[in-house]
Amino acid sequence: MKILVTGGCGFIGSAVVRLAVARGHQVVNVDALTYAGRLENVAEVAGNPLYRFEQADIRDRAAMERLFVAHAPDAVMHLAAESHVDRSIDGPGAFVGTNITGTYNMLEAARAHWLRSGRAEAFRFHHISTDEVYGSLGREGLFTEDTPYDPRSPYSASKAASDHLARAWFHTYGLPVVLTNCSNNYGPFHFPEKLIPKAILNALQGKTIPVYGQGENVRDWLYVEDHADALLLAVEKGVPGRSYNVGGYNERRNIDLVHAICDLLDVRRPRAQGRYRDFIAFVPDRPGHDARYAIDPARISRELGWKPSVTVEEGLEKTVNWYLANEGWWRPLLAVEGVGTRVGVV
Template sequence: MQTFLVTGGLGFIGSNFILQAREQQWARIVNLDKLTYASNPQNLAQLQDDRDYHFIRGDIGDRDLLSHLLEQYQPDAIINFAAETHVDRSIQSPQNFIQTNIVGTFQLLEVSKAYWEKLSVQKQTQFRFLHVSTDEVYGSLEPKAPPFREDTPYAPNSPYAASKASSDHLVRAYCHTYGFPTLITNCSNNYGPRQFPEKLIPLIILNALHERPLPIYGDGQNIRDWLYVTDHCEALYLVLQHGRIGETYNIGGKNEQTNITVVEKICAILDDLAPKPNFRYSSLITFVKDRLGHDRRYAIDCSKISRELGWQPKENFDSGLLKTIQWYLSNPI
């Protein structure tokens, strides 16, 4: 069995990836996580007795720690989820995003490259560095524009998106310059179990259940392509195993929805699953001042990963949203 070093594995996507990796016996897992506000140790509590899962608290910017972990565990692949990800926070405090997403990725690349260079030729050939990124690096789409492709020019509009774009460029450069075997994925908006409640879908679910206002930026017509997290994790594993070195793969859910539609669908499901007498959750919808520089539309063309690796999302938005709401009802916060 392979060994994966996963960075940021107590966050939303990272923890879901680790759970799938262990349940489906993809690999042994070494999880390096800084335990920031968005990390949740409870996400992986069920693995506490798993001898093939190891958690280490630490920062991807700590080169000595990284070198020690790579030497101790000899991973066959590194999957980099570690990132600051919330656009609103990047507008208020961009420095944290620069430090983690750019400088942290650089430090991780440097140590990983040094580790890779010392491997045997066979191990070098098998090794992979997978960098998990976002569709926000491509900027904003007009309503009728075609979805983002892997060759869409980068045009990031927020400090978060700019920091992720910078890290993508670093990863690509290390492959081109040093021959370091990297892969990059750019995904659309993820949703599903274990997501930190500052993001739209869990925020709306939890606010609704506590009868708090359901805030929607601007006119609610901003469009996102929604990707169920387990579909994303399966795509990442396929890219890791079969993706072409140096390539980028876009991963989308093929589920474009306006923000107001997302909120209305959540309210309708909650009316059915958690009804309250003489009350409709949609009565809590509140329009608020728009976010600074708010991108109007994202959409992903994932035909490349479908064509090359045979991946397709299994969940449509309605089925994935129902599963998500059921999880939050069963796991109250």
């Protein structure tokens, strides 16, 4: 299968690219290389004849049209997005432009390609989204594919809008669209503005590890390589018009997650004095911070046969070990604007 992957130099996208090439798929990686898109993330496949990189912005409709004509993909995996909630509070316009207008451009370019191919039955447009579109849960319950949308941040609102566009292109035009909504990802190559890598790297630098509120917010954590496996399964076997929730069965409070990271670092790289937990500091909560996310992945398990393979304890150990072994990757990123400082304050 020839797959056009948008955002393939980002965190989740690069995991998809690496796994797809390893499984023998041809991959065209389309990425604008904004601050979080790094060519280093796909360096291991850069010389593979199955791989091709195209630097282009999904907000550029003409460029997307040219890429579809040039490469004639069998499927699209659309991951390109602005994704950091805090940055969406400071600058929502970028999220509207990329996540909504960019998705519209991709759908239209894909539809034109699909029509040129004679409405190929096997073609798929796989739109990858987030559980944040569902809003916030109480102490009980799980998000299912039938949960009403209730986004609370500019980021989640823009992703909800893109989901609605993808569904509309299926119902109105017949474009073979498959959707997935995932829980929080973590693992290697995670950009250091997000909670887990920020906690690891701040601890290693002897800096404060900021935790919002009292750290009571709950997330379901999904190891990124498990997610990549689910995404490839969905693009290969997913039913057009169907959506699939992808979760890790790994709910944890933020404070418990940070404690676990600190405890791993105490073993892997002990401090001369004290423990890494000493760096934890509670900071004022961000606006509209959802209390709890939890995904029910029963549909993708039942219909496509997927299930996560990594527990959060195993995944955190893998992740901490990766950051300890790859300082050459993360050290330059500390100079990127917004990394290491708090954003999203109103």
